[in-house]
Amino acid sequence: MSVEWQPVRQSRTHELVLRSIEERVFAGELKAGDRLPPERELAPVLGVSRSALREALRVLETIGVLVAQPGRGPDAGARIVRNPDDALGRLLRLHFALGSYSLQDVLEARIILERSSFAAAACHAPSEDLDEAEELVRGMAAPGIGVSAFNDLDTRFHVLIARSSGNALTSTLTSAVRESVRPLILRALEEAEDWPATARALNAEHDTLLMLVCEGRGAEAADLVEQHIHGLHGTLVDGPAGP
Amino acid sequence: MSVEWQPVRQSRTHELVLRSIEERVFAGELKAGDRLPPERELAPVLGVSRSALREALRVLETIGVLVAQPGRGPDAGARIVRNPDDALGRLLRLHFALGSYSLQDVLEARIILERSSFAAAACHAPSEDLDEAEELVRGMAAPGIGVSAFNDLDTRFHVLIARSSGNALTSTLTSAVRESVRPLILRALEEAEDWPATARALNAEHDTLLMLVCEGRGAEAADLVEQHIHGLHGTLVDGPAGP
DNA sequence: GGGACTTGTACGGTCCGACCACACCGTATG
DNA sequence: CATACGGTGTGGTCGGACCGTACAAGTCCC
Numbered sequence: 001m002s003v004e005w006q007p008v009r010q011s012r013t014h015e016l017v018l019r020s021i022e023e024r025v026f027a028g029e030l031k032a033g034d035r036l037p038p039e040r041e042l043a044p045v046l047g048v049s050r051s052a053l054r055e056a057l058r059v060l061e062t063i064g065v066l067v068a069q070p071g072r073g074p075d076a077g078a079r080i081v082r083n084p085d086d087a088l089g090r091l092l093r094l095h096f097a098l099g100s101y102s103l104q105d106v107l108e109a110r111i112i113l114e115r116s117s118f119a120a121a122a123c124h125a126p127s128e129d130l131d132e133a134e135e136l137v138r139g140m141a142a143p144g145i146g147v148s149a150f151n152d153l154d155t156r157f158h159v160l161i162a163r164s165s166g167n168a169l170t171s172t173l174t175s176a177v178r179e180s181v182r183p184l185i186l187r188a189l190e191e192a193e194d195w196p197a198t199a200r201a202l203n204a205e206h207d208t209l210l211m212l213v214c215e216g217r218g219a220e221a222a223d224l225v226e227q228h229i230h231g232l233h234g235t236l237v238d239g240p241a242g243p
Numbered sequence: 244m245s246v247e248w249q250p251v252r253q254s255r256t257h258e259l260v261l262r263s264i265e266e267r268v269f270a271g272e273l274k275a276g277d278r279l280p281p282e283r284e285l286a287p288v289l290g291v292s293r294s295a296l297r298e299a300l301r302v303l304e305t306i307g308v309l310v311a312q313p314g315r316g317p318d319a320g321a322r323i324v325r326n327p328d329d330a331l332g333r334l335l336r337l338h339f340a341l342g343s344y345s346l347q348d349v350l351e352a353r354i355i356l357e358r359s360s361f362a363a364a365a366c367h368a369p370s371e372d373l374d375e376a377e378e379l380v381r382g383m384a385a386p387g388i389g390v391s392a393f394n395d396l397d398t399r400f401h402v403l404i405a406r407s408s409g410n411a412l413t414s415t416l417t418s419a420v421r422e423s424v425r426p427l428i429l430r431a432l433e434e435a436e437d438w439p440a441t442a443r444a445l446n447a448e449h450d451t452l453l454m455l456v457c458e459g460r461g462a463e464a465a466d467l468v469e470q471h472i473h474g475l476h477g478t479l480v481d482g483p484a485g486p
Numbered sequence: 487g488g489g490a491c492t493t494g495t496a497c498g499g500t501c502c503g504a505c506c507a508c509a510c511c512g513t514a515t516g
Numbered sequence: 517c518a519t520a521c522g523g524t525g526t527g528g529t530c531g532g533a534c535c536g537t538a539c540a541a542g543t544c545c546c
Contacts, residue, residue: 013529014301022333026340026426038497049530051294054499058257058298059305063334065341070498071538077497082343087334090265091306091327097269098308100325105412108359112413116355169335169348170355173416183269256500281526292501297527313527314509320526492543499535506529515520 013048017056020046025065025080036066036078063087085172092180104233106181111229113174114158115222118209120165122218129164130214133157137210141203147189150199155182157206161213185232205231256291260299263289268308268323279309279321306330328415335423347476349424354472356417357401358465361452363408365461372407373457376400380449383442390432393442398425400449404456428475448474 024030036042039057043050057078060066064083069076095101121129136157140150155178162174192198205228212221267273279285279300286296300321303309307326312319338344364372379400383393398421405417435441448471455464 012527022337025337028340032341032343040497051297051531052529054294055298055301058301062302062305063337065337068498069538070496070536072496073539076538080341082338082341084334084338084343087306088331091330091334094265094268094306094308095325095327097271098275098323098325100275100327101412105410108410109412109416112355112359116351167348167351169344169352169420173352177412255498283526294501295499300527311527312509313507313525315525316510319509488546490543490545492541494539494541496539497537499537501534502532504530506527508526508528510524510526512523513521516518 013052014055014059017046017048017053018059021056021060030080032080032082034080036080038077062090085175088172088176089179092176096180103181103184106177107229107233110174110177110181111226113170113177114162114225114229116170117158117162117165117174118213118221118225119218120167121161122213122216122221124166125161125164125213129160130210133160133164133210133213136160137203137206140199140206145199147195148186150202151182151186151189154185154202154206155179188232202228256295257298257302260289260291260296261302264299264303273323275323275325277323279323281320305333328418331415331419332422335419339423346424346427349420350472350476353417353420353424354469356413356420357405357468357472359413360401360405360408360417361456361464361468362461363410364404365456365459365464367409368404368407368456372403373453376403376407376453376456379403380446380453383449384446388442390429390438393445394425394429394432397428397445397449398422431475445471 021030030036036057037045039050039053043053046053057066057068061068064085064087065080066078067081067083068078092101096106136153139145140153140157158178159171159175162171165171189195189198205224209221209224209228212218212224264273273279280288282293282296282300286293289296300309300311304311307328307330308323309321310324310326311321335344339349379396382388383396383400401421402414402418405414408414432438432441448467452464452467452471455461455467
């Protein structure tokens with residue numbers, strides 16, 4: 001029941017600035033679309049140097065909460081935005097490369113998330129998403145397709161289904177998790193002994209998956225996508241991942 | 244099929260630095276525990292100013308890849324670490340507050356993740372974790388417990404189960420998602436008309452959950468935790484969230 | 487008078503040099 | 517031998533300066 005004590009690490013200026021801005025966000029005083037004052041104004045108001053402020057802004061930028069543009073006019077300056085995808089992707093990729101998560105952890109997470117994605121997509125995917133998905137599947141079935149192009153389309157297919165599930169959070173998570181193993185999958189596909197046969201097998205699964213989603217058979221789609229991801233499991237090799 | 248063009252936004256120095264360090268991580272040249280050269284050495288080597296380097300380091304710090312300590316000796320300087328939890332939590336909290344994700348999205352994600360957590364925990368949770376979980380459940384059952392203390396213990400209970408599921412990634416995600424709605428849950432509990440009765444009901448569910456996990460009845464535990472989280476759904480109100 | 491060009495200005499982006507607080511390490515001192 | 521003290525290297529902070537960019541207004545030429 002006792003929680004270990006840990007050093008407080010007090011008062012690094014940029015963290016105080018960060019805390020301060022976060023609080024304004026939590027309080028609803030800063031919404032998406034709002035503009036922050038120019039750095040040269042805000043710094044003295046907060047009582048810190050521009051460097052400290054800039055470090056805090058940089059953090060918010062990498063979290064996907066802020067974008068900054070130089071110049072003048074309505075688009076210039078620092079603006080609050082909502083773009084968590086890049087940040088989450090970078091975070092997971094780095095930590096996966098560092099070994100914070102094992103390959104098995106990532107694959108399990110993929111299965112959990114994508115089972116739910118496909119099940120939800122079968123319930124209420126907009127038809128234009130299904131059209132786009134069909135196009136992607138057709139693209140993957142192109143004869144003589146390269147490994148890299150296949151991997152791109154495959155990623156986009158899975159992410160598209162996640163997005164069409166209607167849940168922005170699980171969609172983001174799915175995308176980030178999928179991206180974090182992307183280099184591994186790419187390498188595995190490159191080393192496949194019979195690439196055309198592998199591609200045919202994967203395409204058949206994609207076809208069936210899309211068909212199940214279109215017909216609203218969510219439970220079967222979930223089972224199949226689990227099998228689909230498990231199928232990759234055996235072919236993947238653990239180790240240091242390229243970007 | 245056509246991807247929209249988007250401005251390239253080239254060559255912000257700190258991003259180049261970030262890219263460079265990331266690549267060393269992806270290549271396996273930087274592992275957890277390694278130390279970076281001092282800022283004053285690294286900056287000229289990379290051909291950038293210390294400010295630009297520091298901004299990149301700050302970013303790595305906030306995504307939990309780096310820690311920096313002043314002073315001298317074996318613990319000083321910038322070291323590569325693996326601590327994704329704080330970063331992920333902050334990211335989700337901020338974006339939830341900004342409205343990137345709706346309350347329903349978060350609750351669905353919680354259900355997906357925690358169903359899997361409880362199911363996995365039922366299979367192979369270490370007994371010391373179960374002991375700790377029992378202690379937490381007992382703590383929540385204390386007569387006259389306050390809303391805040393209850394919420395703390397409840398959070399720790401759910402996170403503990405996620406951790407004992409053996410999957411570091413889903414555990415981190417569960418924790419982050421749970422933390423992002425924590426202020427909302429706190430507010431909902433504070434506004435409950437009959438708090439003691441609510442607490443008793445929640446405690447009964449926790450008791451059953453723990454029992455199911457201990458007995459290895461994962462499927463039932465998963466169903467119950469879904470119901471448990473759904474139960475909260477009705478009581479939660481959407482709106483700006485405090486930290 | 488209208489369009490093209492030039493200037494002014496407000497941004498963020500970068501860099502530099504300096505100082506501070508801290509923690510270790512070696513030496514000097516009792 | 518133990519303690520006290522200053523040296524040294526680390527990140528943390530700060531202020532100032534310059535750069536490129538992009539808008540805005542003023543100016544010139546047709």
